[in-house]
Amino acid sequence: MPRPTPSDSAPHRAPWVGAIVTAFAPEDGLPAAVETIASQVDLVVVVDDGSPVEHAAATDRVLDACARLGALVVRHDENRGIGAALNSGLDAVLARAPEAASGHGPFVLTLDQDSTLPPGYVGALVAAAQDAAAAGVDVGMVGPSSATGIRSSVRRREGTVVHGKEPIQSGLLLPLDAVRRLGPFAADLFIDGVDTEYYLRARAKGLAVLVAPDAVLDHRLGRQHEVRLGSRRLSLTVAAEYRYYYQHRNLVVLLRRYARREPAWAVGAVGKAIRHLVVTTVFVPGRARRSRLVVRGLRDGFRGVGGRMSSS
Structure with missing residues (x-):
């Protein structure tokens, strides 16, 4: 899978990036989304969180198509919730990623099955993380400037570095060194609030929550x-x-x-x-x-x- 490429005008390295896509009863559009994601990262991990047995045939067909595109497919034998699915994906990414060093990478990108990445999305997040790390910021996570037309809240700006408030989990870029410091997602919450808890934990550890001004995510919200x-x-x-x-x-x-x-x-x-x-x-x-x-x-x-x- 090719590496993400930041804008040509920015002198950024292209670090290793793995992506986690959590899925439940995935629809036929997932392989096309995986193909788009794969063009911007080094590894795609699709975690099926115990899809219902009545969807078994359709789920198998979709996941097999994802695997043929080069994605690593992880399957839960029961529905454990978004936190557990993200943690299974993190285990797979951490096992395959280069050694974590700093806000310059490597990274992991977390995505829901109903998110679509436009061209250059990952590169924009990586560039924002690298700019902040070069300025001495301890990067915890980087989110897009907007998701489905809803603009991300900005806390303050320090030159080109934009500090944000709580981001959504889908489309979020995390340096793997931050992940190792923060630990796994809160699986006990099961679904809602998992992203909020990780955001609050990052702030408690003194890690910066950033916004990438040039990144826009297409994501369905209910x-x-x-x-x-x-x-x-x-x-x-x-x-x-x-x-x-x-x-x-x-x-x-x-x-x-x-x-x-x-x-x-x-x-x-x-x-x-x-x-x-x-x-x-x-x-x-x-x-x-x-x-x-x-x-x-x-x-x-x-x-x-x-x-x-x-x-x-």
Whole structure:
């Protein structure tokens, strides 16, 4: 697989980059996405997180196509959650990567199965990491300037180095030396909040969270629900119902772990959760089911329950 190439005008080395793509009941478009990713990195690891047995034939077909394109395919025998899937991918990347040295590389890129990389995406993130490392910044992670039209929040700028706030997990570039210092993703959270926890842990370790100004990611964020307010139409992003359990359970878990260290994040996270819950309760059908899952999630969060939601 060819190495990523930063812009011709920038005097950057092209370090080794491995990519992790987490998948669950992957669709037929995944091999095309893998082919695009493979053109920008040295290794692609596709982790199937225990896709349902009823999708076995389709899953086998898609994963076999990814393997024929040169991807390393790792399969879980059961659904363990996004944190565990990322950790399996990290194990595979770390076993094959050159020795980690600094913010100059090598790197790992984390991706969801529904993210698409435009040409030059990886090179833009690598360039941002190398610029920051050359300026003496201890790089923890680098995210895109926007994902699906939503701009990343900027904390401050130091010359060409852009410090950001919380990024999304998909499309995130991590120096492997930072990964070794931070350790694995929090598998006990199962799904929502795994990226937030890693971001907060990086900040607690004094690692910088950066934004690559020239990187734009195409990533789907839940389903869209349109509502009318008079003559106006609004499009709301709504997660699958079961996600409301994990979102609120894991918010409680993260508040208990990090609120004292990160009070501004804590206030913002609670405010965002309340706003979203109010809006979806008013405008989106299924409010009773979502409300029950929210209450259950909050209760389990205070009880310290982790892992996959029980069926009872």
